[in-house]
Amino acid sequence: MTTEVPTREQLVRRASELAPILRKNAAWSEENRRIHGESIEALADAGIFKLRVPARYGGYESDTRTLVDVATELGRADGSTSWVASVYWIPTWMACTFPDQVQDEVFSTPDVRICGTLSPSAMAAPVDGGVVVNGKWAFVSGALHAQWQVIVAVVVGAESEPYPVLGLVPMSDLQIVDDWHTSGLKGTGSVSTIAADVFVPSERILPLPAVLQGQYASQLNAGVPIYRTPLLPVASASSVGTVVGLAKAAGEAFFERLPDRKITYTGYTAQAEAPLTHLQVAEATMKVDQAEFHAHRLATLVDGKGVEGAQWSLQERARARADMGMVCKLAKEAVDIFSTASGGSSIYSDQPIQRISRDVQAVNLHALMHPNTNAELYGRILCGQEPNTFYL
Template identity: 30%
Template sequence: MNAMSRQGTAVQSNEFTEVELMMRARGLAELAWKHREETESTRRIPRVVIDALFDSGLPRLGTSRRMGGLEGHPLTLVEVGRELSRGSAALGWLYGLTVGHQWYLSFMSERFQQEVRDSKPGLIVDSLVPAGQVEPADGGFLLSGHWKFVSGVEWCSWAGLAVVAKLPGRTEPEPLVMFVPADKLKIEDTWHTVGLRGTASNEIKLERVFVPLHRIFALARFAADGKPQGEVSEPGTLYKLPFMAMAAIQLCYPALGAAQRVIEEYAAWTKKRVRAYEHTAAKEAPYSQMTLADATVKWDAARALMLQYVRDAWEAAEAGQGVPSPEERARMFGQRAFITRTCAELTNQLFLDSGAMSLFETSAMQALWRDVNAASMHMVLSRGDALTSLGRTQMGLPGHHFA
């Protein structure tokens, strides 16, 4: 079923049709699936898959046409991400970060946009928890610090690193993201994790690296007011979407796509599985049938919610509604948390019912189980914070800052 065509929405691209984009995503997903054991053992997506991702043009879906991108409709962005994640949650995660970063690059200085476009492969990574210190310098700052969870750092051209500082002309310090070229980064290989191993989300240390003012973005200010901080305002609806609504949904489809693969793997395994002792076909067991059906409709609901989330955000942007209200933001936070937690819960149930053979490292089920749960743990997907935030705003109280 093609949700985008069903809505009558064409891909906004000068180069590819929707069908071509999805075919590219499907081919990449299968390539990543074939290399899943290498991904697990090396704790990084294999180079052949990384190269194929950037050669595909898919990461340019969030980039404006003016800057050489595809400027895709967000329904296309999320469906491509889901399909990639069906082959590798880590690949979908990296794609989502790339698309999200290229999108918000469009609100930055023209000079930095050009620098990113001229760099290869042009991948921006970031760590948005302030963990640095700055010293004022002529034309910018000297940046030092230690940042964690920098997904994709070993393949990047630039890293955006969060810090709290006062820009020239401002009266108070504020959260900023300072962008540093890859050759200035000191990477520490610390990503020994249960899930999402292929993202190579390692750590960065810097010591007094100069960052000029044109490579600094007041991200929290942009999230609050939606106003571009560069010289050019992109005219497309894609660049009228609220920051958190657009950026955070890119972290939902890794769990959704991987959970889709879990359902497929469970069905394929159960069809051929013979239960020990009873020597009966597992596919004949009513509980297995019910478990599969239950997971399938829950997955359908999660996907439908993701697509509706995107449609709602798009329609609001087209209508010129601007920055969402606190309750609208909290509701979207709750929806994101529901999507990923639903995927984790249905994955857990299928894993538990798949039998002890799924415990072995050679089983795809155990790797998928780890990845779906890991992909659901990001702080902008936290169910506790999301539902508390929504409940508070419904009571007229301030919500969570990740909403």
């Protein structure tokens, strides 16, 4: 099955048009610690879940620049909803590395949603025809609305060294632990999932090291540019649009309130007249621009390499993570400035900037997106040292 593929501009416009629904449901999602069902349906109707689905299943096979720009629009409306949409894109792409017959099963569900994790926090025992998995995964964003989960487990057998694998598991085989009680990205519903003696057939298992090196099992996707790029650069580029959107949302929230604000306990009856305000908004806006530059540079690198089918150098892989970390760092700095300039009244729960501040803080604490971790890794490679991680 194929469908007419919308252009990047059309998809960005669709995402922008979702803003009223997403904003309306943002407070509900935060209070209930999950994305509102109406928002999920709106994302599906707009084709947001099809961006990484192969064309033969009616998907759009969108490039990463499209993901960045679409997520930016979603993030301007609600960070949690944008985050979940972005997270779905990554395991959906990962599902496309599995054998084609496995994809036939996964993508038989219209607007299928696939959650996942890269943490090897479960164990797997070899059995006839596959493995039996036991373990728990935390921070599984979007699990509450997903049909499948990409898992990572360590296979331990009597006749081989332990080795990590990716697996595809129906959500109906997993238990959900409602433990998402957090200060930021509260609406994402990033609960934990548990496997208790779950059998995963061998065709739904891939060795993780091979995947990280770009060695995939799909034959039909092998020639498609978006599916011949290493996992970590793809994941990095898929994640940053939400962060840019949060930074832009902070600026929009600030400027919306600016005309009616003064600076209490000073002689400024209009905040817009204060030189301090001029310096704050200029610095914050430039940081948003810089964050968007790094997001687009990252997407350009990923898309260009995919089109060329070129090998990735170690430095390029490290720079992909460094760009992602810089987006997070600059966006948080911009949000902090806008938040500081918003005054005491901005801490009320009906003011979006307080939620934006907590959401961007949560993103910056994410293990894969942490600015300091990514900067150190890039600097390590620039200094000629070997990487101290497989996640490149």
